[in-house]
Amino acid sequence: MGSPFDDGSGPAGESGAAGPGGLGGSETGGDAMPKWLRTFALPIAVMGIVAAACSSSNTAGNGSPSASCTSQIKVGLALDVGGLGDKGFNDLAYAGMNQAISHGIICQANTKYIEANSEGSNLDQEVQSLAAGGYDVIIGTGFAFSPYVNELATQYPNIDFGVIDGYATCGPACGETNPLSAIPNVVDLTFKEQEGSFLVGVAAALKAQALGCKTVGFLGGQTGPLIGKFEAGYTAGVTQIDPSIKVLVEYIGDSTKAFNDPIQGEALSNKMYDEGACIIYHAAGDSGNGLFKAAASQRKLAIGVDSDQYKVVTPDEAKWILTSMIKRVDVATYDTIKAVAEGKFKGGKNEVFDLASSGISYSTSNPQLMTPDIIDAVEKYKVKILNGDIVPPTSPQGA
Structure with missing residues (x-):
């Protein structure tokens, strides 16, 4: 089998190695930084944010709270198995919340994240804790949160919920017995x-x-x-x-x-x-x-x-x-928080992110x-x- 490198060489100067060598924009083609990357600055920002979070409390880690921040919206993020530092799904959701902070949409002091245990057996406790804590919007980062969110949404009708890869709102088609009209404060954030x-x-x-x-x-x-x-x-x-x-x-x-x-x-x-x-x-x-x-x-x-x-x-x-x-989990998270903060949140539906919306794409970094x-x-x-x-x-x- 030949070398994966286009020039036949190994990576990073390893001569002869037997190995390889947003919205509103595209990740593919061209040398200019695409619009979505200029806006969200991932994944470099993800790692900096995660490092800050892991060394502090369970509020978002995107810098110090601004004295000028006046938003009263409280945001809770329930992370799935793997938690912060997974270099993907959870980190992206966390970065989306932090981007809302940097844009002045929400205040750092009014945010909280909770991580799942290694078995994923405390997902219900995550969202229940946030709901009891009076958070205005709660986002569950994974389909496993759907049954718990679906139940809580009826108990807490004044809280807006978002579920990444959720199925609570799609009803019988997903094996969910509760009809769409029963959960108007839940939006599922799904991807193609x-x-x-x-x-x-x-x-x-x-x-x-x-x-x-x-x-x-x-x-x-x-x-x-x-x-x-x-x-x-x-x-x-x-x-x-x-x-x-x-x-x-x-x-x-x-x-x-x-x-x-x-x-x-x-x-x-x-x-x-x-x-x-x-x-x-x-x-x-x-x-x-x-x-x-x-x-x-x-x-x-x-x-x-x-x-x-x-x-x-x-x-x-x-x-x-x-x-x-x-998979732009960061954008889905950010958009949901922004909609709540602006009073434009509409639940009881499924928001789909795909190639056409730049919610799905592929990288060309190597x-x-x-x-x-x-x-x-x-x-x-x-x-x-x-x-x-x-x-x-x-x-x-x-x-």
């Missing part, structure tokens, strides 16, 4: 992950072809419909380019703690690499950090998720990351791996999705 996953699948297949590789992999966190969208889109993207490429699939487990097991993530990644995969895409939360460790050790490629993980992992791990499927030819090809498929010529599947074949 299959669209971005399709695009990184295209990138994976093209890079695999360049390497003479016929096997790629997918690492999922918790089994179920949500992560199934990532798997389905990714597999479809790979197959679109080369149906003969085999896609290996491994899942960490069947509960939310599957998103907080980087040791198992590393073990399963090594298993797929040993079985011939040259590239692995993960949708596994903090468990996915095990993939990056395995990739660096095996000198093979990885694809990140949620944030541009090339920018938030260690330098030795970053050079093996082909791309990341960007120029040694995401070469212009791959980017051009991925962009062509992006247009096909936007035009409706391709509709990525939402569930794995045979599921």
Whole structure:
């Protein structure tokens, strides 16, 4: 198998190494910083904010409270398994709340976050504590919060709730018996992950072809419909380019703690690499950090998720990351807080973020791996999705 680097060299000067080389804007193409990145400054801001939070109290960590801040809106953030420092989903939600502070929409002193335990067994206690604390808006960062939020929303009709990847408002279609009209103070913030996953699948297949590789992999966190969208889109993207490429699939487990097991993530990644995969895409939360460790050790490629993980992992791990499927959890969080603060919050509905709204995209931060030819090809498929010529599947074949 050839070198993943376009010029055949190893990363960061390792000669001959056997390894790789928002709204209102796009992450792809061009040298100028895109509008969404200028606005939210992620993921560099994420790491600075998280570092500040981990060294202080459970208020937001974006600088000192401003004496001029007059907003009385109280914001509570209930973090899912993995918590702050997961380099993805939770960190993005936290960054969205901090951006609302920096824009003067809310005051730092009126914010609070609560982290889940490693088993994810205290999610109900997280949202219950925030509701009892008199917070005006509470955001749960994960689908597992939906049943608890759905119940609390009827008990606290004056609190506005948002659930990332939630299903409380979609009713019987999601197996939820409460009708839409019963929870007017809940908004679900969902994403078309299959669209971005399709695009990184295209990138994976093209890079695999360049390497003479016929096997790629997918690492999922918790089994179920949500992560199934990532798997389905990714597999479809790979197959679109080369149906003969085999896609290996491994899942960490069947509960939310599957998103907080980087040791198992590393073990399963090594298993797929040993079985011939040259590239692995993960949708596994903090468990996915095990993939990056395995990739660096095996000198093979990885694809990140949620944030541009090339920018938030260690330098030795970053050079093996082909791309990341960007899921703008930060924007969903920020928009919800802003709507509440401005009196424009409308619950009882599902807000969808997709390629068309720039709520879903992919990264091009590693120029040694995401070469212009791959980017051009991925962009062509992006247009096909936007035009409706391709509709990525939402569930794995045979599921």
